[in-house]
Amino acid sequence: MQDKISHLEKQLKHLSRGRLERRRSRRESGVPIISVVGYTNAGKSTLLNALTKSETKVENLLFATLDTASRRLRFPRERDxxxxxxxxxxxxLPEDLLKAFKATLEEMQDADLLIHLVDVSNPNFEKQMKIVEDVLSEIGLDAIERLLVFNKEDMADPDIVKNLCRRHNAISISAIHTGTLGKLLNVLEKKLWPEERLELS
Known part of the structure; x- marks a missing residue:
């Protein structure tokens, strides 16, 4: 186990070297940035692939995604x-690995919006939600707007999901069923370009 932790630490440190340059490029572009966060196996990579029609690694493993993967997301009216x-x-997490793990999340400081993705079919989803929120608070990301999204709605009781969405001002999707993603894209568009809503009203 210790050898595996040491290997993960080395990988995380190696991957961090290119992050500053990528962050600088994205800031200079002026394009809005969305970061998807969530407990492991919430379906983050699956959602990224579905929204962007790309092929990010998807595995049912801890730390399957070690580096942050960024893709372009197209919206109507030629907006990205x-x-x-x-x-x-x-x-x-062991303390040493926890430090390296938190360092990988520093890129989120540049985000305009965080999607907190939750596997609503997991019986421990509420505990997992709290863990994610606690870590976001620890690394000082409270000020960034968040959108709570319950994933895997097709594997949970519809009435429970509906009540959760109402209680948390959230939306529900199934990342493997792209037909459910339209409502997510609509909410993202309204949050990223709210000034256009004012112009149209």
Whole structure:
């Protein structure tokens, strides 16, 4: 186990070297940035692939996504955003690995919007939500607007999902069923370009 942790630490440190340059380029472009966060196996990479029609690595493993993966997300009227997948959150990380893990999340400081993706079919989803929120608070990301999205709605009780969405001002989707993603794209568009809503009203 210790060898695996050491290997992960080395990988995380190596991957961090290129992040500053990527962050600088995205800031200079002026394109809105969306970061997808969530507990491990919430479906973040699957959602990124579905929204951008790309092929980001998808595995049912802890730390399957070690580096942040960024893709272009196209909206109507020739508008673009950058959407970024992040490392999955887990509980009880060793202290040394926790530091490296948090360092990979620093890219989110440049985000205009965070999507907190939750696997609503997991019986422990509420605990997982709290873990993610606690870590975001620890690394000082409270000020960034968040959109709570319950994923895997097709694997949960519809009435429960509906009540959760109402209670948390959230939306629900199934990332593997692209027909459910239209409502997410509509909300993202309204949040990223609110001034256009005012012009039309």
């Amino acid at each position: 955003a950058v959407i970024t997948d992040t490392v999955g959150f887990i509980r009880h």
